[in-house]
Amino acid sequence: xxxxxxxxxxxxxxxxxxxxxxxxxxxxxxxxxxxxxxxxxxxxxxxxxxxxxxxxxxxxxxxxxxxxxxxxxxxxxxxxxxxxxxxxxxxxxxxxxxxxxxxxxxxxxxxxxxxxxxxxxxxxxxxxxxxxxxxxxxxxxxxxxxx
Numbered sequence: 001x002x003x004x005x006x007x008x009x010x011x012x013x014x015x016x017x018x019x020x021x022x023x024x025x026x027x028x029x030x031x032x033x034x035x036x037x038x039x040x041x042x043x044x045x046x047x048x049x050x051x052x053x054x055x056x057x058x059x060x061x062x063x064x065x066x067x068x069x070x071x072x073x074x075x076x077x078x079x080x081x082x083x084x085x086x087x088x089x090x091x092x093x094x095x096x097x098x099x100x101x102x103x104x105x106x107x108x109x110x111x112x113x114x115x116x117x118x119x120x121x122x123x124x125x126x127x128x129x130x131x132x133x134x135x136x137x138x139x140x141x142x143x144x145x146x147x
Contacts, residue, residue: 062074062098
C-alpha cells in the first residue's frame with residue numbers, strides 16, 4: 001500500500017492514479033480521523049462508483065451520513081447495502097436506526113415499516129447465527145420501536 005501520511009499527499013497521488021480505490025479508502029480514513037465527514041463522504045462516493053456492488057462501502061457511507069445527521073440519505077445507503085448483502089447485520093442495524101431517526105423528521109413516511117422490516121431481519125440473523133444473544137437483541141430492538 002501507498003505510504004502517505006497526509007490528505008494533501010494522497011490527493012496528489014490520486015490526481016495521477018484516480019482508480020486506486022485503496023488510496024481513496026485511505027483518504028476516507030484520514031478525513032474521518034479529522035472529523036471531516038463531508039470530505040470522507042465525497043471520497044467514498046468515488047470508491048462506490050468503482051465498486052457498485054460492494055455492500056461494505058454502502059454501509060460505511062451510510063454510517064457517515066448517519067453521523068452527519070442525514071438520516072434519509074443514510075437510510076437509502078443502508079437499504080442498498082442490505083439489498084447487496086441480505087446477511088449484512090451492520091447494514092440492517094444502520095437501516096433500523098436511520099429509519100427510526102428519520103421517522104421523527106418525516107411522520108408520513110414508511111419509516112416505521114422499514115424499521116420493523118430491519119428488526120425482523122436482525123432477529124432472523126441472530127436466530128440463525130448467534131441464538132444466545134437473541135433475547136438481548138430482541139429487547140434492545142423492541143425498546144427502540146416503542147420509543
